[in-house]
Amino acid sequence: MTTQTSTRPILLVEDNPADLDLTRRAFARRKLVNPLTVARDGQEVLDWIPRWAAGEPLPLVVLLDLKLPRIDGLEVLRRLREDPVSRDLPVVVLTSSSEDRDIEAAYRLRANSYIVKPVDFDKFMEVAAQIELYWCLLNKPPR
Numbered sequence: 001m002t003t004q005t006s007t008r009p010i011l012l013v014e015d016n017p018a019d020l021d022l023t024r025r026a027f028a029r030r031k032l033v034n035p036l037t038v039a040r041d042g043q044e045v046l047d048w049i050p051r052w053a054a055g056e057p058l059p060l061v062v063l064l065d066l067k068l069p070r071i072d073g074l075e076v077l078r079r080l081r082e083d084p085v086s087r088d089l090p091v092v093v094l095t096s097s098s099e100d101r102d103i104e105a106a107y108r109l110r111a112n113s114y115i116v117k118p119v120d121f122d123k124f125m126e127v128a129a130q131i132e133l134y135w136c137l138l139n140k141p142p143r
Contacts, residue, residue, distance in 0.1 A: 009037040010136070011059035013045050013076065014094075015068050022121065023063070026128035034060055034136055042071025046079055053085045058142075061135040064111075066095040066102055074102070077109045088142040090135060094127075 010032070014020045020038065027036055037059065039045045045062070052058050062080070066073035073093065080086040092113040093106045106114050115131075118124050 007034070008057050008060040008141075009035045011037050011039060011045070011048070011062045013039045013042070013062060013064045013068065013073065015040050015065065019065070019117065022124055023128070026121075026125050027132070029125065030128055030132055032128075032132055032136065041069045042073065042076040045076050046071065049080075049083050049085055058086070058089060060141055061090045061092055061112075061131075061139075063092050063094045063131070066093060066097055066106070074105050074109060077106065077111060081110050090139065090141055092131065092135065094131075 010027075012020070012023055014023060020040075024036065039048070045064075048056075064073050064077060068076070071079075073095065077091055077093070080089060080091060090112045091110075092115060093102075093111045094115050094117055095102070096117050097103075098116045103114050115127060118127060
């Protein structure tokens with residue numbers, strides 16, 4: 001992993017305190033090198049776009065919940081894809097929804113992956129390990 005890739009943050013978009021804690025604990029247990037930045041609603045994510053345009057490092061990957069306050073995850077994904085700064089940013093939908101309409105909508109909006117959150121901690125650890133392995137170690141993101 002290059003230094004630039006290892007220092008880029010992972011942007012976790014999650015409003016549920018229990019899921020946020022679970023994700024933080026899973027990544028801490030995995031000793032994830034990349035810092036974890038948190039946005040607790042859709043508007044917070046969109047507020048990052050001008051900061052990225054001004055030169056702040058883009059996240060390595062965005063882990064996006066769909067059920068968010070203020071602006072829902074699908075709308076966030078649509079707006080990320082519309083902006084030249086974030087258009088090619090890898091976005092993994094990480095949500096409790098397994099509904100076909102949500103899955104289809106996310107892929108229509110160019111989500112890179114769709115993962116249904118497991119409720120069991122050990123299974124969530126497996127998901128965290130796979131996210132780390134693929135998105136932080138193997139995948140080559142755009143700059």
